[in-house]
Amino acid sequence: DAMVIQNPRYQVTQFGKPVTLSCSQTLNHNVMYWYQQKSSQAPKLLFHYYDKDFNNEADTPDNFQSRRPNTSFCFLDIRSPGLGDAAMYLCATSRTPRTTNEKLFFGSGTQLSVL
């Protein structure tokens, strides 16, 4: 089945050690999103790609970067993880952005722990 796949499911990193989370999709969607979800909170949008066009949310820290080398893959890089960056990171896709009738497809998430 076509889907959004996130690897790994669980990631442990050390304070200050760069970490990369990956997302792939077989839906051939144009838009890929990264959300951060802290414990008992709602998901919060960090940024998204529309094709190769990168769109950062205004309050996303500079510590978070993203790369999209092709349609299928998108990466979330955390340059210097702090304890406050421990969270579930969710990848999602949609065919187009800002289309009110479109639905988003989410991966299962990567749970990041920072020691």
Add this chain to the structure above:
Amino acid sequence: DAKTTQPNSMESNEEEPVHLPCNHSTISGTDYIHWYRQLPSQGPEYVIHGLTSNVNNRMASLAIAEDRKSSTLILHRATLRDAAVYYCILRSGSGGGADGLTFGKGTHLIIQP
């Protein structure tokens, strides 16, 4: 995007219908009403969406008030697998709406066996 208000939590019994309310009094004429749910340790999944008319699919029904200031997600026969956080989200049709989805706090649905 316009704001939605949902109860923090609701409890229901297995095999009974569940009605999850959502208030969106500042909804604009072109805003779609979307519902997503998030099972424990999973990413959110799409449930249903609508504009003005009531909608049905295999997962649920969406009842939209005539003035569109509120809506209700209906699970016709809840199972234990329906225990999740349910998010009611408005997607702006004004062209200036946010990309992606803006999640509120949602309703934590508890299903008792």
